Structures are given as structure tokens and as C-alpha cells.
Amino acid sequence: MTTHFDFQEAVKALQAGKKLNGKYGVLTGLIKQLSEAALQAELEQHLANEQQPNRKNGTSTKTVKSSVGSFELDTPRDRSGSFEPQLVKKNQTSLTDEIDQKILSMFSMGMSYRDINKHIEDMYGMNVATGMISAVTDKLYSRVKSMAATASR
Numbered sequence: 001m002t003t004h005f006d007f008q009e010a011v012k013a014l015q016a017g018k019k020l021n022g023k024y025g026v027l028t029g030l031i032k033q034l035s036e037a038a039l040q041a042e043l044e045q046h047l048a049n050e051q052q053p054n055r056k057n058g059t060s061t062k063t064v065k066s067s068v069g070s071f072e073l074d075t076p077r078d079r080s081g082s083f084e085p086q087l088v089k090k091n092q093t094s095l096t097d098e099i100d101q102k103i104l105s106m107f108s109m110g111m112s113y114r115d116i117n118k119h120i121e122d123m124y125g126m127n128v129a130t131g132m133i134s135a136v137t138d139k140l141y142s143r144v145k146s147m148a149a150t151a152s153r
Contacts (some may be wrong), residue, residue, distance in 0.1 A: 004126055007150055008150065010029075010030070011150065013026050014026055028066070028070075028071050029071075031066055031071065032071040032072075032073060033094070035064075035073055035088060035095070036073065037088055038078055038087045039073075039075055039085050039088065040076055042076075042083075042086060042087060043056065043076040043077075043078060043083055044084075046078065046083045047078060047083075050080075050082070052080065052103045053078050053118070054078050054079055054080045054082065056076060056077070056078060056079075057077065057078055057079045058076075058077055059074040059075055059076050059077060060074075060075050060077060061073065061074050061075070062075060062093065063093065064092075064093055064094060064095060065093060065094040065095070066094065066095040073088060075088065083093045085097050106119055109122060129142060
């Protein structure tokens with residue numbers, strides 16, 4: 001079960017002196033949530049494009065290291081085993097600083113689909129369907145909108 005990043009709690013934690021980075025850092029939960037949402041959107045896009053009947057089959061958990069700290073990432077699976085995630089590939093156990101920064105910039109800065117697509121193309125050398133980007137942004141739109149509103153106060 002994924003715990004959702006609570007921006008209000010994050011601000012309170014920072015004001016109380018909690019670190020931004022590290023295993024229990026404020027940003028670690030946000031990176032986890034955004035990564036899992038992106039992986040879910042990748043799986044949904046994969047299933048929508050499958051020729052053979054296929055469906056979701058739970059998640060597997062792995063520890064991922066990032067510039068903001070380590071966290072347990074729930075990676076979705078499909079029944080046929082044909083899903084190959086692109087954001088955090090099978091057997092990958094670390095996110096680079098660049099990916100962390102791009103994930104944060106894509107979702108927290110309210111970028112357009114074109115800009116998000118460009119970032120993903122820069123990272124992976126692949127063109128991502130607008131449907132996939134839309135699925136990710138739709139899942140987190142309300143949370144990002146409230147984060148932006150709170151940050152501007």
C-alpha cells in the first residue's frame with residue numbers, strides 16, 4: 001500500500017528541522033509516489049496496447065537508491081510477464097540525480113505534455129505517447145495543484 005505524499009506535513013517537517021534528503025527525508029516520499037504513479041501509467045499503457053489478453057498482477061517491491069534517499073518501490077507486474085518498465089527497469093536499483101530532478105520538475109512545475117515528452121525523450125531516447133503522460137498527470141494533478149498553491153503562500 002502506497003502512502004501518499006502530504007505536502008502540508010512535509011512543510012511542517014521542514015520547519016521542525018527535518019532533512020530534505022536522506023532515508024527519512026521530506027522529498028523521498030514524493031519521489032516514491034511519483035515513480036510509482038509513472039510505473040502504473042506505463043503498465044496501463046502497455047496493457048492497452050497488448051494484442052493478447054493480459055492484466056495487472058500485483059506488484060513486486062525493491063529498494064531503490066536515489067539522490068534524496070533510499071525507499072521501497074512497488075513495481076507493477078502483468079500476468080504474462082511482458083511488461084518492461086522504462087522509468088525503473090527490471091533489476092535497476094538506483095535512480096540517477098537527473099531522473100530525480102526530471103521527475104520533480106515534470107510533476108511539480110506543471111509542465112506541458114510537450115515539455116514532459118521532451119524530458120522523457122532526453123532521458124530515454126524514446127517518444128512517449130500523450131496518453132501515458134496524461135495518465136500520470138491525471139493521477140497526480142490535484143495533489144500537484146494543491147502543492148503549488150500552498151508553496152506560493
